[in-house]
Amino acid sequence: xxxxxxxxxxxxxxxxxxxxxxxxxxxxxxxxxxxxxxxxxxxxxxxxxxxxxxxxxxxxxxxxxxxxxxxxxxxxxxxxxxxxxxxxxxxxxxxxxxxxxxxxxxxxxxxxxxxxx
Amino acid sequence: xxxxxxxxxxxxxxxxxxxxxxxxxxxxxxxxxxxxxxxxxxxxxxxxxxxxxxxxxxxxxxxxxxxxxxxxxxxxxxxxxxxxxxxxxxxxxxxxxxxxxxxxxxxxxxxxxxxxx
DNA sequence: TTGCCTCTTGGCAATATTGCCATTCAACCA
DNA sequence: TGGTTGAATGGCAATATTGCCAAGAGGCAA
Numbered sequence: 001x002x003x004x005x006x007x008x009x010x011x012x013x014x015x016x017x018x019x020x021x022x023x024x025x026x027x028x029x030x031x032x033x034x035x036x037x038x039x040x041x042x043x044x045x046x047x048x049x050x051x052x053x054x055x056x057x058x059x060x061x062x063x064x065x066x067x068x069x070x071x072x073x074x075x076x077x078x079x080x081x082x083x084x085x086x087x088x089x090x091x092x093x094x095x096x097x098x099x100x101x102x103x104x105x106x107x108x109x110x111x112x113x114x115x116x117x
Numbered sequence: 118x119x120x121x122x123x124x125x126x127x128x129x130x131x132x133x134x135x136x137x138x139x140x141x142x143x144x145x146x147x148x149x150x151x152x153x154x155x156x157x158x159x160x161x162x163x164x165x166x167x168x169x170x171x172x173x174x175x176x177x178x179x180x181x182x183x184x185x186x187x188x189x190x191x192x193x194x195x196x197x198x199x200x201x202x203x204x205x206x207x208x209x210x211x212x213x214x215x216x217x218x219x220x221x222x223x224x225x226x227x228x229x230x231x232x233x234x
Numbered sequence: 235t236t237g238c239c240t241c242t243t244g245g246c247a248a249t250a251t252t253g254c255c256a257t258t259c260a261a262c263c264a
Numbered sequence: 265t266g267g268t269t270g271a272a273t274g275g276c277a278a279t280a281t282t283g284c285c286a287a288g289a290g291g292c293a294a
Contacts, residue, residue, distance in 0.1 A: 007149065012142035015210045019140035025129035028136070030289055032124065041271055054253050068215040075261045075270045083216060085209035094203035095131045099200060100183035158241060171283050173242055192240045192291050
């Protein structure tokens with residue numbers, strides 16, 4: 001089990017950088033909102049409920065990762081999704097969560113199953 | 118732009134916990150290897166090239182997130198993927214990386230385009 | 235039992251992330 | 265020009281992540 005050409009570590013580092021950008025609740029919330037329409041920083045700030053500077057930094061992380069793009073209009077900055085695969089991302093994450101829930105329920109079911117005393 | 122029922126923060130926290138488990142190059146490498154077959158900790162350790170205890174901790178993070186499951190056999194522990202949606206996850210991440218690359222090339226292209234001097 | 239092997243856990247230092255405040259910047263208006 | 269507004273940046277403390285070494289824990293075999 002060696003790595004070499006089959007598993008270039010740089011590839012996984014690049015992937016991890018993108019995944020890391022997606023791994024924060026506030027950023028996920030913003031992405032979900034942005035999947036409907038373009039939004040300015042002020043709207044996103046209100047949505048997230050954090051300090052404006054915090055939201056701005058989150059957005060710069062997403063932008064750096066290539067997940068969103070921005071557009072200036074006067075004094076405002078509008079952000080929009082740059083990728084269309086987010087739905088697949090949600091689907092994957094949600095399927096993990098759903099499976100976890102089922103596993104938990106299975107444990108409870110076993111413990112309280114009729115005839116299990 | 119309010120949150121309320123439409124955007125329960127707990128949902129995004131749960132999603133972020135899973136995404137965070139996926140956001141590390143060594144863990145992504147292991148997941149990729151596990152997508153082919155079940156592997157023991159010793160094999161994964163050799164693959165990753167880190168200390169065995171480090172790999173064990175990475176695996177416990179993946180297990181905690183519900184992404185992998187383990188099975189003991191004698192003194193060895195085998196890990197396997199617990200989800201089947203990882204391909205979609207790769208697809209999404211890779212499409213971001215590909216888009217980033219295209220954007221970079223577009224910039225270079227503009228800068229060096231014929232007649233742009 | 236003892237010793238060996240595989241893996242997990244505790245502990246710790248180095249590093250990275252997060253979120254606020256304060257400040258700066260840029261566009262707009264009076 | 266100065267003032268206002270929306271956004272980005274600097275700085276900093278609190279927190280989380282990472283990865284190693286050392287120390288268990290458990291199975292197996294002599």
